[in-house]
Amino acid sequence: MDxxxxxxxxxxxxxxxxxxxxxxxxxxxxVPARVLREHRGAYSLLCEAGEVQAEVSGRFRHSARMRxxxxxxxxxxxxxxxxxxxxxVIHSVLPRHSAFVRRSAGTKGEEQVVAANVDTVFLVSGLxxxxxxxxxxxxxxxxxxxxxxxxxxxxxxxxxxxxEHARQQAEGVAYGVPVLVVSAATGRGLDELRKTFxxxxxxxLLGSSGVGKSTLVNALLGREALRTAAVRExxxxxxxxxSHRELIPLPGGAVxxxxxxxxxxxxxxxxxxxxxxxxxxxxxxxxxxxxxxSHTGEPGCAVQAALAEGRIEMERYESYLRQCKEIRHxxxxxxxxxxxxxxxxxxxxxxxxxxxxxxxxx
Numbered sequence: 001m002d003x004x005x006x007x008x009x010x011x012x013x014x015x016x017x018x019x020x021x022x023x024x025x026x027x028x029x030x031v032p033a034r035v036l037r038e039h040r041g042a043y044s045l046l047c048e049a050g051e052v053q054a055e056v057s058g059r060f061r062h063s064a065r066m067r068x069x070x071x072x073x074x075x076x077x078x079x080x081x082x083x084x085x086x087x088x089v090i091h092s093v094l095p096r097h098s099a100f101v102r103r104s105a106g107t108k109g110e111e112q113v114v115a116a117n118v119d120t121v122f123l124v125s126g127l128x129x130x131x132x133x134x135x136x137x138x139x140x141x142x143x144x145x146x147x148x149x150x151x152x153x154x155x156x157x158x159x160x161x162x163x164e165h166a167r168q169q170a171e172g173v174a175y176g177v178p179v180l181v182v183s184a185a186t187g188r189g190l191d192e193l194r195k196t197f198x199x200x201x202x203x204x205l206l207g208s209s210g211v212g213k214s215t216l217v218n219a220l221l222g223r224e225a226l227r228t229a230a231v232r233e234x235x236x237x238x239x240x241x242x243s244h245r246e247l248i249p250l251p252g253g254a255v256x257x258x259x260x261x262x263x264x265x266x267x268x269x270x271x272x273x274x275x276x277x278x279x280x281x282x283x284x285x286x287x288x289x290x291x292x293x294s295h296t297g298e299p300g301c302a303v304q305a306a307l308a309e310g311r312i313e314m315e316r317y318e319s320y321l322r323q324c325k326e327i328r329h330x331x332x333x334x335x336x337x338x339x340x341x342x343x344x345x346x347x348x349x350x351x352x353x354x355x356x357x358x359x360x361x362x
Contacts, residue, residue, distance in 0.1 A: 008048075009032065009034075009047075009048060010199075010200060010253075011199065011200065011249065011253040011254075011255070012034045012046060012200075012247075012249070012255055013034070013076075013117065013119075013200050013201065013202050013255060014032065014034075014076075014200075015200070018032065018076055018094060019032075021076075021094045021095060022076070022078060022094060029080050030078035030079055030080050030091055030092075031047050031048065031049075031078075031079060031080075031081055032047065032076060032077075032078065032079075032094075033045035033046060033047035033052070033054075033076070033077055033078075033079045033081075033088070034046050034047075034074070034075070034076055034077070034247065035071050035072060035073050035074060035075045035076075035077060035116075035247065036051065036073065036246065036247045037073060037245070037246050037247070038071065038072055038073055038245065041055065041056075041070075042054075042055060043055065043056075043071055043090065045077065045079055045088060045090075046247075047079065047081065049081055052079075052081060052087075052088045053087050053088065054077075054079055054087055054088035054089065054090050055087050055088075055089065055090065056070065056071065056089070056090045057089050057090065057091050059091075060090060060091060060092065066111065067111060067112060067113075068099075068101065068111045068112065068113045069093075070093075071090055071093050072113040072114070072115065072116050072245070073115055073116070073245040073246065073247050073257055074115045074116035074117045074118060074202060074204070074247060074257055075093050075094070075096065075116045075117065076093070076094040076117065077090045077091075077092065077093050077094065078090070078091050078092045078094070079091065096113075096116045096117055097117055097147065098116070098117055098118050098119070098146050098147035098148045099113050099115075099116050099117075099146055099147070100113065100114040100115045100116070100118060100121065100142065100143075100146040100148065100204065100206070101113050101114065101142075101145070101146065102114055102142065114204075114206070114245065114259055115204045115206075115245060115257045115259060117202055118146065118148040118202050118203065118204040118257065119148060119149065119201045119202050119203065120148060120149045120150075120151055120196065120201065120202075120203045120204075121143045121146065121148040121149070121150050121151070121203070121204045121206060122150075122151050122152075122153045122203055122204065122205050122206070123136060123139040123140065123143060123150055123151070123152050123153065123206055123207060124153045124155055124205055124206065124207035124211045124212065124213050124216065125152070125153070125154055125155070125170075125207060125211055126154075126155050126156045126207075126210060126211040126212060127154050127155065127156045127157060127159055127160040127163070127166055127181075128156055128159050128160075130208060130210060130211055131154070131166065133169060133170070133172075133173050133315075134315075134319050135208065136152060136170060136173055136174065137173050137174075137277055137278075137316075137319050137323070138323065139206060139207070140173075140174055140177070140276075140277045141273050141274055141276075141277040141323060142206075142273075143206075144272075144273040144276040144277060145270065145273035148204070150174070150177050151177065151178045151179075151180065151196060152170050152174055152177055152178065152179045152180070153180050153182060153193065153205075153216070154166055154167065154170060154179065154180065154181045154182070155182055155183065155184055155211055155212040155215075155216060156183060156184075156185070156211075156212060157181050157182060157183040157186075157188050157189065158183040158185055158186050158188065163181050166181070167179050167181055173316065175279055175280075178196075180192055180193055180196075182216070184212050184215040184216045184218070184219045185212075185215065187219070190219055190220070193216075193220070194220065194252075197220075197250060197252060197254040197256075198252075198253075198254060199252060199253030199254060200253060200254070201254045201255075202247075202254070202255050202256075202257065203254065203255070203256045203257070204256070204257040204259065205217065205256065205257070205258055205259060206259055213258055213259070214258065217248060217256060217258050220250055220256065221248070221250065221251070222251070245257060245258065245259050246258050270327070271327075274320070274323055274324065274327065277323070278316065278319075278320045278323075280306075280311070280312055280316070281295070281303055281306075281312060281316070281317065281320050284302045284303045284305075284306040284311070284312065285302060285303055286302070287302035288300060288301050288302045288303065289301070294324075295317075295321075296321070303317070
């Protein structure tokens with residue numbers, strides 16, 4: 001039987017910067033490892049010894065204050081590898097240089113890290129019924145917030161005739177961002193996509209269900225490694241063939257994180273990320289009379305003037321306002337959530353102090 005392929009740490013993205021962070025933060029009992037998969041508190045790690053199963057230490061679990069503190073796919077961790085057949089123990093997560101964060105679907109205020117330490121995020125849209133410029137704008141805001149460089153991938157070029165028009169539409173909402181038109185089914189544009197992967201880099205594929213992310217991964221690998229499924233013909237809705245996030249080593253020394261399609265994409269971002277997504281609005285707002293102008297009717301609003309003159313498209317402006325509203329709502333919600341958690345923490349501290357300082361009965 002062939003031995004499983006085990007990439008060297010450098011092929012997983014390990015660098016002197018990570019080595020310095022690891023040396024400054026960990027004991028000699030730990031080794032560096034990267035999180036391959038995460039499922040309900042259990043982790044698969046890849047280290048120089050190969051793939052191992054792991055869980056976080058009790059101290060780590062006790063000190064973690066929120067969901068985003070726990071390891072996620074793409075994280076570098078310090079792990080203690082057992083000498084017997086048992087799980088490895090994760091003692092710490094090295095500081096992330098980028099993090100793709102979204103609100104957890106159906107929860108209030110809780111943040112979920114979708115992928116960590118990503119260099120380039122590939123925002124995948126299908127050129128069928130899935131093609132939606134407003135969704136691309138939302139993904140761009142998340143990409144800028146993450147710290148990764150975005151590339152837009154328009155997949156399923158084989159189902160559309162006017163590809164240049166679609167490319168121009170995408171470029172119109174993503175100034176300066178590369179737009180690649182590909183077909184995972186026929187191989188069109190895949191060579192151009194492969195050139196964006198360099199040794200040691202980490203990429204991530206993000207997009208809704210049915211855009212063909214798993215098919216793209218299989219095409220890049222040159223083999224059927226991930227399960228795929230056809231979309232519905234009437235609306236191009238896809239089923240979640242990827243049920244968990246996974247880090248996949250690619251030929252040539254890069255790694256790619258495949259993610260499940262997001263049914264609910266709720267924004268976590270700040271004003272600077274929003275300004276990058278809507279740079280024409282940000283440029284116009286510099287000339288507004290009031291610094292805190294909301295661009296919804298104040299006198300001397302340069303954004304409204306640009307809108308009236310046709311320099312800003314109404315669809316872009318409305319999309320901008322929707323994202324503003326959503327981001328503001330989350331900021332308020334998060335402040336309340338943090339206040340509640342802080343009160344709980346201090347109540348626990350006071351209870352502990354009363355217990356330890358309780359006078360002995362005589």
